[in-house]
Amino acid sequence: MIDDAAIEWEQKLLGGLLCDSSKFDAVLDKLCVHDFLEEQHQMIFTMMLKLDLDRGYFDIQMICDLLSANECIFADYIKQLAKKCILSANTLYYANIVRAFSVERQLKGIASGINIADLVCSKHIDEMANKVIYKSESKPFHNDFREHLAEYLEETADELRSMHANQGYMFNLISEMNIVLVRYLDELSEQDD
Numbered sequence: 001m002i003d004d005a006a007i008e009w010e011q012k013l014l015g016g017l018l019c020d021s022s023k024f025d026a027v028l029d030k031l032c033v034h035d036f037l038e039e040q041h042q043m044i045f046t047m048m049l050k051l052d053l054d055r056g057y058f059d060i061q062m063i064c065d066l067l068s069a070n071e072c073i074f075a076d077y078i079k080q081l082a083k084k085c086i087l088s089a090n091t092l093y094y095a096n097i098v099r100a101f102s103v104e105r106q107l108k109g110i111a112s113g114i115n116i117a118d119l120v121c122s123k124h125i126d127e128m129a130n131k132v133i134y135k136s137e138s139k140p141f142h143n144d145f146r147e148h149l150a151e152y153l154e155e156t157a158d159e160l161r162s163m164h165a166n167q168g169y170m171f172n173l174i175s176e177m178n179i180v181l182v183r184y185l186d187e188l189s190e191q192d193d
Contacts (some may be wrong), residue, residue, distance in 0.1 A: 003037060006101040010041045013094035015085035017048060018078065021057050023050060023091045028189065030095045035102035044078060064136055099187070106180045 028049070036042045047066050051058035060082050064075040114192055 006037045006098070006105075007041075009094055009097045009101065010036050010038055011081055012086050013091060013098050014041060014044055014048075014082040015083070016088045016091035016094055018060050018063070018082040019049070019085040020088035021052070021059065023088070024052050024058075026092055027095045028052075030099050030100075031094075035099055037101065037105065040074070040077065040182065044081070096191070099184075103180060103184045107177065110176045110180070 013027070017027065031043045031045075033045050033049070036045055044063065047063050048058050051066070055062070059077060063078055065076050067078075081181055
C-alpha cells in the first residue's frame with residue numbers, strides 16, 4: 001500500500017527530527033506541512049515549526065509539553081516516533097522520499113479529476129506518478145531521468161489535448177500537472193547544485 005509506505009517514511013522523518021532538530025531548517029527547505037499525508041504528522045510538523053521559530057530548536061519534551069493533558073496518547077505516539085529513528089543522518093533522505101510521495105499524491109489527485117471515460121489517460125498519469133516515486137526511492141535523480149520525465153509529461157499532455165480538444169477542463173488539469181512537475185523538477189535541480 002502506497003499510503004502505508006508514505007506514512008512509514010513520514011514516521012522515520014519525524015523520528016529523525018525528534019532525535020536531531022539541527023536538520024529542521026534543511027528539511028523545511030524541502031517540505032511544508034501539506035506534504036504529510038497523516039494529519040497527526042501535520043500537527044507534529046507544525047509544532048516543530050512553532051518551536052523552531054520561537055526558540056530556535058525543539059526536542060521531544062518540548063513538543064510533549066505543548067500538548068494538553070487530554071492528549072497524552074498523542075504524546076506517547078511522539079515518543080514512539082523517536083524510537084523509529086534508525087539514524088538521524090538520513091533525515092534529509094527521508095525528507096526527499098516524503099516529498100516524492102507528496103508529489104505522487106498531487107499527480108494522482110489531478111488524475112482523479114479526469115472522469116471515468118478518460119480512464120486510459122488517468123492510468124497514464126498514474127504510471128507517471130509511480131515512476132516519480134519509484135525513482136526517488138531507488139536512486140539519486142539524474143538529468144536523463146528529468147529529461148525522460150519531462151518528455152513523458154509532454155506526451156501525456158499531447159494525448160490529453162488530442163482526446164479532449166474541445167473540453168476546457170482538461171487544459172486546466174494539464175496546467176496543474178505541469179505546475180506540480182515543474183516545481184518538483186526545479187527542487188531536484190536545486191538538490192544537485
